Amino acid sequence: MEEIRLIEVKEEIHADNKAKADALRKRLMANKTFLLNLMSSPGAGKTTVILRTIEALRNDLHMSVIEADIDSMVDAEKIAKTGITAVQLRTGGFCHLDASMVERGLEGLDLGSLDLVIIENVGNLVCPAEFDTGAIRNAMILSVPEGDDKPLKYPLMFTVCDVLLINKIDYLQLSDFDVRAVRERVMRLNPGIKIFEVSSKTGQGIGDWAQWLKKEVDEFRSG
Numbered sequence: 760m761e762e763i764r765l766i767e768v769k770e771e772i773h774a775d776n777k778a779k780a781d782a783l784r785k786r787l788m789a790n791k792t793f794l795l796n797l798m799s800s801p802g803a804g805k806t807t808v809i810l811r812t813i814e815a816l817r818n819d820l821h822m823s824v825i826e827a828d829i830d831s832m833v834d835a836e837k838i839a840k841t842g843i844t845a846v847q848l849r850t851g852g853f854c855h856l857d858a859s860m861v862e863r864g865l866e867g868l869d870l871g872s873l874d875l876v877i878i879e880n881v882g883n884l885v886c887p888a889e890f891d892t893g894a895i896r897n898a899m900i901l902s903v904p905e906g907d908d909k910p911l912k913y914p915l916m917f918t919v920c921d922v923l924l925i926n927k928i929d930y931l932q933l934s935d936f937d938v939r940a941v942r943e944r945v946m947r948l949n950p951g952i953k954i955f956e957v958s959s960k961t962g963q964g965i966g967d968w969a970q971w972l973k974k975e976v977d978e979f980r981s982g
């Protein structure tokens with residue numbers, strides 16, 4: 760297992776964040792490193808999706824993962840077991856990441872040698888949507904057991920994301936979750952959003968998601 764760096768991070772002043780995020784994006788562009796910010800409520804499947812994405816893309820892309828949690832290293836340990844470098848940010852109570860916390864996470868990584876860095880943001884559908892992390896793309900997961908009303912209750916999260924993964928579709932038969940209603944609700948908020956239906960348990964739909972992500976990374980790196 761790879762050794763995991765643990766970094767304690769603290770919140771900075773909100774007004775600074777946008778400028779910091781823009782500066783970070785410039786640095787990522789100069790290094791041709793694609794930063795993906797993955798958000799969802801706790802337990803929707805962020806770590807499992809990241810593990811599946813590593814499996815699908817590890818032969819094509821050099822990647823690392825930044826894990827953020829209020830406490831604990833369990834997710835970073837799961838990533839490190841794959842041999843992919845994981846950095847654990849401990850937010851000490853904060854419910855989201857901002858650009859300077861992400862910058863701290865990138866400190867230990869050699870950006871020049873990385874095509875893709877995935878951030879697993881703190882599990883929460885509210886605060887992470889309010890903070891620009893400097894990412895090139897924002898992604899979110901809504902899982903079937905959470906219910907199909909979430910775009911109505913947490914519209915900002917669905918508005919700031921470029922891509923939505925509807926995860927745990929293996930539960931659909933046991934649930935009243937209406938995929939078509941979710942698609943309509945999300946498209947009303949964010950007509951440009953890309954939506955994938957996946958199960959990171961069975962692997963269904965993961966290929967399409969990984970292919971989309973690979974294309975985004977390739978276009979960014981050649982742009």
Ligand SMILES: Nc1nc2c(ncn2[C@@H]2O[C@H](COP(=O)(O)OP(=O)(O)OP(=O)(O)O)[C@@H](O)[C@H]2O)c(=O)[nH]1
Nearest residue numbers: 800801802803804805806807882926927958959960
């Ligand atoms: N049935 C089913 N279970 C899933 C799927 N994806 C994840 N899980 C399970 O859901 C639970 C939570 O998954 P995680 O990947 O840890 O979720 P997370 O969003 O990273 O959770 P936090 O880091 O705590 O916010 C685990 O028991 C997973 O095995 C799926 O597609 N189908």
Ligand SMILES: [Mg+2]
Nearest residue numbers: 805806834879
């Ligand atoms: Mg996790």
